[in-house]
Amino acid sequence: MSEGGGKDTRERILRCAEELFGQRGYEAVVVADIAQACGVSTALIYYHYTDKESLLRALVERASAVFDVHTRTAVEGTGSARERLETFIESWVRSADEHESLLRILVRPLTDPGGPLSAELLEGIGRTVEDLAAVIAEGVEGGEFAPVDPGMAAECLLGLVNTRAAASVLSKLVPGEPVEPVRANADFIVQLFFRGTSA
Amino acid sequence: MSEGGGKDTRERILRCAEELFGQRGYEAVVVADIAQACGVSTALIYYHYTDKESLLRALVERASAVFDVHTRTAVEGTGSARERLETFIESWVRSADEHESLLRILVRPLTDPGGPLSAELLEGIGRTVEDLAAVIAEGVEGGEFAPVDPGMAAECLLGLVNTRAAASVLSKLVPGEPVEPVRANADFIVQLFFRGTSA
């Protein structure tokens, strides 16, 4: 049967933890649940990871790697401020759709400060807001956008794309889904954010 | 010293639970923490409330009472769709500022389904989205708004105002605060949502 090596199991454990932490939150998940979800013993988890918290830490690193790219390219990329923000929205929403659990882990401290690793996570969120604010400020100074407060606009923009962390829950609540929900939602946010703002 | 009767203590316990549940989340709060926070014994909490969960239930009812008013008046009120949505945004944001912990308790199931009472809470959120969608649809049909998908617009609008559940955390992250943050934020959301949408 060749059960695959230890690296494979290590990854499987992390994936199960990702799903469970994302769905129920760190505190509500017990290590035995993770073990059962991927059909191994509790002890094996402690063979591969030192802590329950180290599992979370591994997931946070993975999540940061996925989502930080978008702000970096928005800041460093070429094109007008509006173009860069548009691609930011589209790629962020697409990532949110692919890795909803990871996004939930990232943004949880916003409504749940005080949990483990929340200090680091909030720092990361702060950097993201500042990066977005910088791009928006650039657009305002260049006369590309209406004169808004860049900080508040960035907060709202991030809040708007982070609403997608609840996408799977919301889709069960609101009956009529568009055919391509991800694209439709990204388009809607883009329009909402830019309609009428161009100078 | 007249320590006040039992009714008073009952209310104090609930207030402490509100703050702790709002800040750390239901699972992360242990009953002894609530007891310590209001200077009573753990047993007294079980004298006044049957369960840990019944504490949460009492808070959910309180939260629903605070926030459901705004959607009801938006649906039943007079004035144009836009006017009703504007007052909805303003009053919701103001309530969010006054009762941030209660709002967090209300919206937690969006990123944390599976917790206690989350089924009821999600039902309530679903109703709120539908109510908002109805008002938006009314505005679209009357030619007051651009032809958007009311469901998605409602989702985004609720997501936008619910970002205020993280207001106290965000304010520590983003340095430059406006003088009247609540008003400024409500105004910004209103402008964001309606700028250019009028027919």
Add this chain to the structure above:
DNA sequence: CCCATGACTGAACGTTCAGTCAGTACACTG
């Protein structure tokens, strides 16, 4: 004065949790 009642507590109970440990199975190497 007595006792009933409501408000409250200290100390315990059973359970569940994160984390440990001794040991097994198996592949690979010499």
Add this chain to the structure above:
DNA sequence: CAGTGTACTGACTGAACGTTCAGTCATGGG
């Protein structure tokens, strides 16, 4: 085939948790 290291498990532990309970204390009506 002995020996070594990696992957893995069942059975366990101390601490922490939600919850209970016997009992204390103050108050107020008869």
